[in-house]
Amino acid sequence: MKKRKTLVDVAAAAGVSKMTASRALRGEKDVSKESVERVLAAAREIGYYGNHLAASLSSSSAELIGVVVPALANVVFPEVMSGVSDALRGTGFQPVFGVTEYDTEKEYEIIRSMLSWRPAGLIITGLEQTEATRKLLIGADIPIVQTMDCDGTPLDACVGFSHTKAGYDIAMALIAAGRTRFGYAGSNLDKDTRGAKRREGFLKALQEHDLPLIGEVTAPGLSSIQTGRKLAEEMLTGHPDLDCIYFSNDDLAAGGICYCLEQGVAVPDQVALAGFNGLDIIEGFPGRIATSRTARRAIGEAAAGIILEAVKGNGSTGGQRIILEPSITLGALEKN
């Protein structure tokens, strides 16, 4: 098994020319049934599996779709990736994933690296990229879909929703449910621009109701249960009079629940907790939190759909914008 089998080997084994083998393997018409059979049999026989590098180079387009997400630690992004995978299944296109860790420099490098594989399209997270990255993307001249966020001007197509509105909406819902003494707990806000937008929207709603933000605690680094627990502790120690804490996402909120359960803080009777994303694992836990359930899987599917459409069509997404708003649930705060 030294040398890799090539098309020439298949052709030789099938007794046809390289070209006929190529056509047969790709299922082109205008190849005699007999040739097709012989080629396919020969390929199977010698264990041939093609070389995408050569094929893509030759046809100057790879059947790859690049998908760039900020993190894998947050369940949301693997779910977006799943959505993309599902939508791509059976199309011949393969997703290639990259992780930026919320670092714009790394994002630039990853996108650059992906482009050098000549993908048919790119799905990236969020609307905020550095100027250099934008240039790269525009110059690539392939369909690009920005996901998750719709607060701003997309480079090309986009699928997502307004985080500002999401923050605003849940604040309104919490206020409508009778909460008035709010605290905000967030992490990674310098890098997580979408989390920052939700905070903005949240504060705007409070302002409109002349409600003060009583406490605010933040932590650097990625969100996690541990961080959420610490933030909850800090918040409730400093401001025991709160009746609602808004966490920048459900991971943090989950930590908040843990803390409250441990300390015997009644949720939501004494203090309501609100998060963002609608993680499966949190629904159904005691002292259910309020949250905005995002349609991340559907977002991934829609993004892949746009790219496929563009690739099969005239190569343009037409600057489509698909809004998939999160749905708010108030958890145990729900009046029924």
Place this chain on the structure above:
Amino acid sequence: MKKRKTLVDVAAAAGVSKMTASRALRGEKDVSKESVERVLAAAREIGYYGNHLAASLSSSSAELIGVVVPALANVVFPEVMSGVSDALRGTGFQPVFGVTEYDTEKEYEIIRSMLSWRPAGLIITGLEQTEATRKLLIGADIPIVQTMDCDGTPLDACVGFSHTKAGYDIAMALIAAGRTRFGYAGSNLDKDTRGAKRREGFLKALQEHDLPLIGEVTAPGLSSIQTGRKLAEEMLTGHPDLDCIYFSNDDLAAGGICYCLEQGVAVPDQVALAGFNGLDIIEGFPGRIATSRTARRAIGEAAAGIILEAVKGNGSTGGQRIILEPSITLGALEKN
């Protein structure tokens, strides 16, 4: 921005030959400082970013490492992927991920497709592949690391642990903690061979202690909180006299906790719950479960490390076997 920039464009802009540009860009020695500077400047100027397809085809080896996992829905696999990503950072190698959905046919197709990109190495999950897949892998003649599992004979290198032993060990720990009336709840057992192995090990320990398995409930399809809840309900309705339920993983166990909390079943006083994986999100919840905490991130890192070592060395992994055993925690059952 019509035509993509090529090496020739860079060379022209820098006033050198294609070859000198190529060498400068790749940081080869024996290129004059002056040439290097001019080429780099030219490349930046015209926004050049290379073509991996051509480079890899030409050098007949791509700086890609394929990573095949069964699912993204289970947090464990994204964590393995993270580990791989981390280990690969800055090495010039890029991970390419594929998802099989626990389907061996799909696994074959994905591996085939990956191989056709001529990756430098492959990281795949588990030791069970179809004969066709094994042939493909062996014929590929690149370093291959099988992860997560070590119960059996690896094709090449492997990183993981024995699931049989993991099931056995936690059973022993639960027995030592005084539990005697066991039930088993699993899902996806026909496809999740590792889950099936844990069950085996678990039953073996019971047998050794002459303890019967009092109840067993199973469900098809991927594990989820919902499924776990249903299984718990089914189990406790049918066998209210159990004092311990072993779930095939923590996702299911989490559903079990939800059910018990809702129904007022005391965990672990009335019935202890045990799972597998050691998910962050579960630790710290009330009625903490027992679990085997797997080192999946480290597994990903180690797997990538083996590949890198092989690629930089003589191309062989030397059939390394790295065992990273899970650590058992009994949660609230812990005697302190």
Place this chain on the structure above:
DNA sequence: TTGAAAGCGCTAACAC
């Protein structure tokens, strides 16, 4: 230190 020629394995565009 640099350059010219010859591919890598495939497919597009033409012949036949």
Place this chain on the structure above:
DNA sequence: GTGTTAGCGCTTTCAA
């Protein structure tokens, strides 16, 4: 229907 001729954009090899 099938084969031939050129490349795709790089890197390897060898010569200068």
